[in-house]
Amino acid sequence: MPETANLNLPLVEPAQAQKHVTVNEAFARIDAALQLSVLSRSENTPPALNVEGDMYLVALGGVNAWSGQDGKLAVFVNGGWDFMVPQTGWKIWAIDESAALTFDGASWRGGVQAMSASKAAMRAEVVEIDHVVIGGSATETTTFVIPANTSVFAVTGLVLAEITGSLTSWSLGADGSTNRYGSGLGLAQGSFVQGLTGQPLSYYTAAPLTLTADAGSFASGSVRLAVHLMRFDLPEV
Numbered sequence: 306m307p308e309t310a311n312l313n314l315p316l317v318e319p320a321q322a323q324k325h326v327t328v329n330e331a332f333a334r335i336d337a338a339l340q341l342s343v344l345s346r347s348e349n350t351p352p353a354l355n356v357e358g359d360m361y362l363v364a365l366g367g368v369n370a371w372s373g374q375d376g377k378l379a380v381f382v383n384g385g386w387d388f389m390v391p392q393t394g395w396k397i398w399a400i401d402e403s404a405a406l407t408f409d410g411a412s413w414r415g416g417v418q419a420m421s422a423s424k425a426a427m428r429a430e431v432v433e434i435d436h437v438v439i440g441g442s443a444t445e446t447t448t449f450v451i452p453a454n455t456s457v458f459a460v461t462g463l464v465l466a467e468i469t470g471s472l473t474s475w476s477l478g479a480d481g482s483t484n485r486y487g488s489g490l491g492l493a494q495g496s497f498v499q500g501l502t503g504q505p506l507s508y509y510t511a512a513p514l515t516l517t518a519d520a521g522s523f524a525s526g527s528v529r530l531a532v533h534l535m536r537f538d539l540p541e542v
Contacts, residue, residue, distance in 0.1 A: 341397040343378065346406070346413065355381040362397065362413070363388075414538070423540035430455075431533050436516070438468055438526035443483075443517045446530065450511040451479060455534040457506050460486040460514065462498035468526030472518035477530075480512045488519060498530070505535070 307318065346362035351370045359381040363374045370386045371379055378389040378397075393410040407417040409424055416428040434449040451457060460477060468475065474491065476484040477498055486500025514530055516523070 341378070341395065343397055343399055345401045346399050347401070349375075351379070351386065357381060357383075362399070416536075418535075421540060423542075424538070425540035426538040428536045428538065429534075430536060431531050433529060433531035435465065435527060435529050436514075438516065438523050438528065440470070440522065440524050442522045443515055444523055445516075446514045449530075450513050451508050451532055452534070452536070453508060453511045455508055455536055457502070457508060457532055457534045459502065459533045460498065460500040460530060461533065462500075462528050462530040464491065464494055464496040464526065464528050466525075466527035467494045468492040468523065468528070470518065470524035470526075471521030472523060473521065474519045475523075476517045476519055477514060478517065479514050480508065483515065483517045486514075492526070498528075 341360075343360045343362045347364055348361055349364040349366045349371060350368050351361075352359075361379045363371050363377050363379050365375050367374045374386075374388050376391070378391060379386050380389065381387075391408045391413075393408060395408045397406050397408075397413070398404070399406055402415075404415045406413040406415050407420075409417075409420065409426075414426060414428060416430045418427045418429055420426040432449075432452070434446060436444070436446050436449070438444050460479075462477065469492070472492070474489045476488040477486040477490065477500055478484050479486070485502070485506075487498050490496065490498055514532075516528065
């Protein structure tokens with residue numbers, strides 16, 4: 306059956322019977338591709354339960370109904386899976402990651418703002434962690450770091466559970482500066498951090514964030530911290 310060049314939509318042939326089947330298949334593909342979003346790009350096994358319109362980006366090693374479909378967009382339609390081959394420049398939203406992805410012709414990249422002909426790219430990203438505050442004059446995000454070779458524009462945060470202890474406020478810093486991203490910060494649940502820098506700061510090695518009691522010490526609490534940064538991908542051969 307003849308198909309269109311980009312979305313491989315089936316075309317109606319002259320004197321074809323059951324034309325509505327072909328037309329409805331084309332509509333289903335257009336419906337899936339018009340505002341692309343996928344539930345995940347990390348699955349290589351079709352889920353057991355699906356609803357009409359569910360879409361995934363098939364991860365490496367696709368099995369069962371996804372066998373041989375690695376890297377394709379799998380959409381559940383009419384009780385089965387249909388597949389679309391991504392084209393260079395396509396953009397999708399990965400729901401489970403809250404990430405905008407761009408296809409560069411070989412792979413999907415997150416947060417692309419600009420890209421050269423040789424695929425050197427500027428990519429915006431927000432990485433975050435829920436940090437449990439422990440007792441002491443300072444507490445460090447030992448399981449979370451600002452990534453190396455990135456430029457950071459800001460660190461924001463929200464107190465999820467009241468910060469307790471003998472302190473009256475706290476500061477947020479990194480890389481030798483105790484208050485780079487804020488000082489005099491609140492303790493109550495819902496208190497926030499909006500630590501903007503006057504200009505982007507580059508981190509050439511990975512660095513944890515440090516919470517420091519302005520006076521006194523921490524006892525307990527929880528804070529969600531988000532680092533707003535840019536990555537810079539090398540050109541390719």
